[in-house]
Amino acid sequence: MTIERFAVRPGLTGPAVDLAATAIAGDRGRPFRGASSLPAGSRWLAGEWLTEWRLDASERQSRGLVDALVAADLHPIVTAGPDLPALELSATAFGAVQVTVIAAAAHGGHERLLLQPPLAVDAGGLLFVPVAPESGYGGDALLVTLHGPAAAAHAEAVRAAAAPSPIVAAPPPDWRHAESAIGEHNRRPALLALARERGSALCLDLLLVADEPALIASTAALARLLDADRAAAWPFERAVLQSLLPRLERDELSPALQAALRRQLGAIANDAGTLRLLLAESADRAAFARGLRDENYAALADRSVAQRVEAHDWLQHHGGSVPGFDPLAAAAQRRQLLRTHTAAMAAAAAIAAEQALEAGR
Numbered sequence: 001m002t003i004e005r006f007a008v009r010p011g012l013t014g015p016a017v018d019l020a021a022t023a024i025a026g027d028r029g030r031p032f033r034g035a036s037s038l039p040a041g042s043r044w045l046a047g048e049w050l051t052e053w054r055l056d057a058s059e060r061q062s063r064g065l066v067d068a069l070v071a072a073d074l075h076p077i078v079t080a081g082p083d084l085p086a087l088e089l090s091a092t093a094f095g096a097v098q099v100t101v102i103a104a105a106a107h108g109g110h111e112r113l114l115l116q117p118p119l120a121v122d123a124g125g126l127l128f129v130p131v132a133p134e135s136g137y138g139g140d141a142l143l144v145t146l147h148g149p150a151a152a153a154h155a156e157a158v159r160a161a162a163a164p165s166p167i168v169a170a171p172p173p174d175w176r177h178a179e180s181a182i183g184e185h186n187r188r189p190a191l192l193a194l195a196r197e198r199g200s201a202l203c204l205d206l207l208l209v210a211d212e213p214a215l216i217a218s219t220a221a222l223a224r225l226l227d228a229d230r231a232a233a234w235p236f237e238r239a240v241l242q243s244l245l246p247r248l249e250r251d252e253l254s255p256a257l258q259a260a261l262r263r264q265l266g267a268i269a270n271d272a273g274t275l276r277l278l279l280a281e282s283a284d285r286a287a288f289a290r291g292l293r294d295e296n297y298a299a300l301a302d303r304s305v306a307q308r309v310e311a312h313d314w315l316q317h318h319g320g321s322v323p324g325f326d327p328l329a330a331a332a333q334r335r336q337l338l339r340t341h342t343a344a345m346a347a348a349a350a351i352a353a354e355q356a357l358e359a360g361r
Helices: 048-055 148-164 173-180 184-197 201-209 212-223 233-249 256-270 272-281 286-298 305-317 331-360
Strands: 001-008 022-024 043-044 060-067 085-090 097-104 110-115 122-131 139-145
Touching: 043 048, 043 148, 043 201, 048 122, 060 272, 085 139, 173 212, 173 305, 184 201, 184 233, 201 212, 201 233, 212 233, 233 256, 233 272, 233 286, 233 331, 256 272, 256 286, 272 286, 286 305
Parallel strands: none
Antiparallel strands: 001 060, 001 139, 022 110, 043 122, 085 097, 097 110, 122 139
């Protein structure tokens, strides 16, 4: 199934999400079961309501898409950002998927809203959460679509027919050693040797503290690399990072691995959706580095103190800090400093572009 995030310009009309919840459960205290802690105006659109919403695409913009695999023993939890509730997806006995909204509760902890009815094959549902009026748009929406086995098989067959058959060659000895290693103490040195050969300080840091499940996931991801990509550093780094995304989304990474991710990625280590998109869009190391810098710079304006501190620390260690910026300062002071710095950077970029143009004449 797929989950796509949209920014929606006007607020949506339709059934309130609380009316679609057969139960509201909390992990702390006893929640008020008549209403959830989601913002007022939150909606759950399905059936005719969703069909009507799909008809007009002019007032919304896609902000990312992710696939999720749901099985009897696999219940993924999808997070689209720190400002949105998470969605837990679980299979029912009749082939449908139960959608459970996990939201921050007003009294602390989290609430779980079990939405009904479960999504049938080739059906969908839309969770809409409004934002503050000063944000400039109505809110964010998560579109959940359950694809049937026939549709998935057809899509896979089309992709297989369009793609040329790869020539499978035996991997080099160091790769064979890493793929055949059993146990944490054998697998880690083999993977570290590969990372060292490619000069990847990022992967060396992550693999040194990775637990055995993370090492196994990294090995499986690296085994899927094409022959032409095995010698390059960026495909290696991207595969290792992508292998961590499922456990990052479920908040299952070990504390040591979480700390290593924060050292290497800054505030983006807390946002699996942004990291997934950045990895998919970056063609090389340089593009990924630019994206990391931009995302951490943007996180300096985040409402979360932790996000601002992690972004500021990362930028300081990677040569991109904002002079005089204090992530704990008053909001007005932070905004003014960021505006001044952004304007100065834009002016410097314009001067550099003009000088390059003059030099080329």
